[in-house]
Amino acid sequence: MKTPLLGAVLVGLLLSVPALAQDRGPVTNLPLPRFVSVKSSEANVRRGPSLTHRIDWVFKRKDMPVEITAEYGHWRQVRDRDGAGGWVHYSLLSGVRTVIVDQDMLDLHVRPDEATATTARLEMGVIAALEDCTPDWCKVSAGGFRGWAPKARLWGVAPDEIRD
Structure with missing residues (x-):
């Protein structure tokens, strides 16, 4: 028989593990979230992490700062200062900070x-x-x-x- 207190402690521990795991990107092991910049004068922002996903919009300013919030393979989920986001191929991003x-x-x-x-x-x-x-x-x-x-x-x- 489970006691309510023990169940609450176990649920709390299980809920905290994913939060800790998300502090680092699964691909790069770099901190999440983190700031980077857009490397090129045009960068497609896609609905999902692949070339088959629809392009929702395009960054048109080189060196624009963005925040990486997730990683999947060669793709980084980013958001801009207005909170708009999507997936960008890592080759279009730079570690140079702006x-x-x-x-x-x-x-x-x-x-x-x-x-x-x-x-x-x-x-x-x-x-x-x-x-x-x-x-x-x-x-x-x-x-x-x-x-x-x-x-x-x-x-x-x-x-x-x-x-x-």
């Missing part, structure tokens, strides 16, 4: 401090190369300008991500 500016006229600062001088202002939608990140700031470069921006104003970097 971010997209989520605030219009975002100030880039000399150091990770709002009191420091502004080196440039970036329009919403600008794609920038991601360099270093502290808990609250990221150093980015775009259009020949470099500086620090509040991490919360960028999409393509995890809130808890630190980069040296």
Whole structure:
């Protein structure tokens, strides 16, 4: 005879195992989710992980940051900053990190401090190369300008991500 408490503990353990297994991709053993960028100027986003699946839409911007949420063979399930997603062949993705500016006229600062001088202002939608990140700031470069921006104003970097 099973006791209700023992049953609840077993169910809890069984439910936690898949969650732990999903922290790493089954193909690459890299963390999931993780950010990457689109390598080419056109990348088909498909309904499923094969060439036989319908193309739902196409990325038209090289270096666009995307988040990988799943892996299957040579395919990666991705989503963009608007939450739109689908399957992209891994050869169309790059590990080079970029971010997209989520605030219009975002100030880039000399150091990770709002009191420091502004080196440039970036329009919403600008794609920038991601360099270093502290808990609250990221150093980015775009259009020949470099500086620090509040991490919360960028999409393509995890809130808890630190980069040296």
